Amino acid sequence: MTLLxxxxxxxxxxxxxxxLRAVAETLPADAALxxxxxxxxxxxxNSDVEGDPEPVAAxxxxxxxxxxxVIATPEYNYSVPGVLKNALDWASRPQPSPxxxxxxxxxxxxxxxxxxxxxxxHLRQILVYSDSPTxxxxxxxxxxxxxxxxxxxxxxxxxxxDLMRKFGAAMVAHAQRHAA
Ligand SMILES: Cc1cc2nc3c(=O)[nH]c(=O)nc-3n(C[C@H](O)[C@H](O)[C@H](O)COP(=O)(O)O)c2cc1C
Numbered sequence: 001m002t003l004l005x006x007x008x009x010x011x012x013x014x015x016x017x018x019x020l021r022a023v024a025e026t027l028p029a030d031a032a033l034x035x036x037x038x039x040x041x042x043x044x045x046n047s048d049v050e051g052d053p054e055p056v057a058a059x060x061x062x063x064x065x066x067x068x069x070v071i072a073t074p075e076y077n078y079s080v081p082g083v084l085k086n087a088l089d090w091a092s093r094p095q096p097s098p099x100x101x102x103x104x105x106x107x108x109x110x111x112x113x114x115x116x117x118x119x120x121x122h123l124r125q126i127l128v129y130s131d132s133p134t135x136x137x138x139x140x141x142x143x144x145x146x147x148x149x150x151x152x153x154x155x156x157x158x159x160x161x162d163l164m165r166k167f168g169a170a171m172v173a174h175a176q177r178h179a180a
Pocket of ligand 1: 009010011013014015016017074075076077078079109110111112113114115116
């Protein structure tokens with residue numbers, strides 16, 4: 001099974017990207033996570049534009065090819081980063097959108113105590129429109145994330161890694177349950 005990883009942070013040393021790498025490392029053996037790394041190339045959504053700009057077409061193709069999507073979102077001002085919302089706006093239009101019915105898992109971390117909680121609940125709300133079933137449990141809301149990764153972004157905290165393993169297994173089962 002192939003899952004698509006999307007990180008809402010464009011930062012090179014993003015903790016949320018490191019979290020997605022930990023998802024990839026702890027997935028069951030028959031599943032793989034491929035990253036979509038072009039969020040920063042997607043132009044601001046404008047419905048005057050006819051057709052999809054190339055990075056948007058690439059995103060839609062990657063969404064179509066994947067059996068599920070794992071989105072890692074930081075919390076920016078109590079919500080998801082604009083680049084992530086912008087990409088989801090593009091992906092949602094026109095119908096039929098490759099997001100429609102696509103199983104999604106949400107993970108996130110923060111340097112503070114929120115663990116990206118408010119952003120994640122906004123993201124669940126956004127995905128209601130495309131009827132994308134979102135995995136409910138286990139929730140991956142990681143506070144004080146800087147204490148759980150080393151300088152190279154490798155997860156060093158074993159209890160968090162165990163949680164990621166549970167998430168990976170649940171995510172694969174979720175994608176299988178909702179297979180098109
Ligand atoms: C524009 C901006 C807004 C932020 N707003 C919040 C916030 O509302 N709540 C929070 O817990 N952290 C907030 N943060 C801190 C981020 O959660 C923290 O920088 C996190 O590490 C970013 O994710 P990244 O490491 O994947 O880039 C904000 C950071 C930025 C740059």
